[in-house]
Amino acid sequence: MKLIHTADWQLGKPYGRFTPDLRAALTDARFEAIDTIGRAATEHGARHVLVAGDIFDTEGPEDRTIVQAVTRMERHPCRWWLLPGNHDFARNGGLWDRVRAKTGTATGTDSKITILATAEPHELEDGVWLLPAPLTHRHNLDDPTEAFDTTETPGARLRIGLAHGSIRNFSSHGETNNQIPPDRARRANLDYLALGDWHGVLRIDARTWYAGTPETDRFQNNDSGHALLVDVTPGAEPDITSFRTGRFHWLIRDWTVSDAAAFSADCAALLAEINAPDTLLQLTLAGITDLSDRVAILTQIESDLVHRLRFLDLRADDLVGRPTENDLASLDVEGTLGIAAHKLNALSQSDRPEARIARRALERLLVEYNREDQA
Template sequence: MKLIHTADWQLGKPYGRFEPEVRAALSEARFDAIDAIGKEAARNGADHVLVAGDVFDTEGPEDRTIVQAISRMERHACHWWLIPGNHDFARNGGLWDRVRQRAGSGITVLSEPQAHEIEPGIWLLPAPLAHRHNLDDPTELFDTMETPGSRIRIGLAHGSIRDFGTQGETKNQIAPDRARRSTLDYLALGDWHGTLNIDPRTWYAGTPETDRFQRDEPGQVLLVDIGDGRDPVVTPIRTGRFQWIKRSWTVNDQAGFDAECDQLLGSID
């Protein structure tokens, strides 16, 4: 089967340090990425899109952010599977109840750690976050989730295989060998905003629209082709509109700085 793996949309991100016109363009690009994902799913014959957490930037987005997100997803025939991440964690009466009230049958919110048979013999094992920070491995429950008659087991989680922060205790830490431990054919992860391959069956998709200066490869989704008894074939697909470019220059005066800027701007579409 083929699916699209994506994560870290962070819809409603405010981009507060930018001018209003730039903020609006960056925000709209994140919604446009949903359409890009839906089109890639159709083009590649992928019936399912797995969104590995942080669909929204906060667990209390404005109604218009939720409505626009649902509207964009419902334009496309694929089925969207969403889990809460650390930015949009699940709580009773919160964000995800609001999403359910508005969403149609093509959008499923996985706010409970219960396996779902998404096609005959193909099971999706979600690890939604109920709190912003968890000290336990949210994917440990995969070991005991029942998937009767399974041919393919796919994990969907949000957290850190390694410590992406700089200080303190690592939160939402996921065992680096979780795919092997839980006999997963593929583990779709979110949290890291660039595409990152952990092992043949474990990937971070990264954010589909770049939102910061970032190493690795942001602005992509993953097309995943999973078959019985073999490693998945994973193909990154570019979906992002904007690139965030960082340059270091040594200049002696304003004219030198202006020349470097002109050269950089001339090289950008």
């Protein structure tokens, strides 16, 4: 049987660090990912889509967020199985009652959407059982999948688990919430265990996978922006195929720069391999260049590169501009300006904590002096 495994839609994510127009575009892209998944289900003959938690970013999303999610799912012929995660955990009178009110279940009609708010197993098709492990609290130190081992599934030819939690401790300190043992699929005799929480595609073992978020939401090299097509056969390892669902690419690049010409070549190579309007770039520059080259590099970034990309997060503190003899000669004038230039140059080459600030001040002094001279 074929199914699609996805997770961590985080609908309603605020993206507070960005401009309003970019926030709107990122928000819409998360809804568009639902349609991408629905079309893929139809194309590949997958009748069921399993969403392993954190469908919504909070337990109190706006009505528009809920309606957009429901209507986009319902226009595709597949069935959607939604598991509450730690961001949208299940509780009486909470988010999931609001979601039900927007689906056909509220009027007694059959809905394509099933909310898995309890740990009750569901028979998806004849002999194909889904074992859900919904979260009822945001933070819980108990294993949400422990009951899988003893859950009865009469006449099962396939047992599929659906859970949200950490098999690896993805945080850097403290206890891990909702921890799941790495061998749960073996212990519970599962043919496949679909997990959510980690935002990139991650294989734990042949039968246990994280699908990641379908639309990347941060700068992190974790293979996000995908969903998984899963072909499950009794008695065999499942066949897993990752497919692209995300619109935006969040890239991290660290460049060591020698001069302005080399930087221009790096930019040209990058722009040739990406779709710049759909790319968010975190760019870190390091190296030692002539001061005039550093100014040229930053000018190219500010006047060209930043306007080509959807967003640029520039980190250039470690790109050091050393003044040449010509640079210093242009500042070798009498009076306060000359005195300041010599003091800043001496300080910039020292080991004192203020050296970095002195380099930036000397750079600014040169830029402003040349500007006035040209005027």
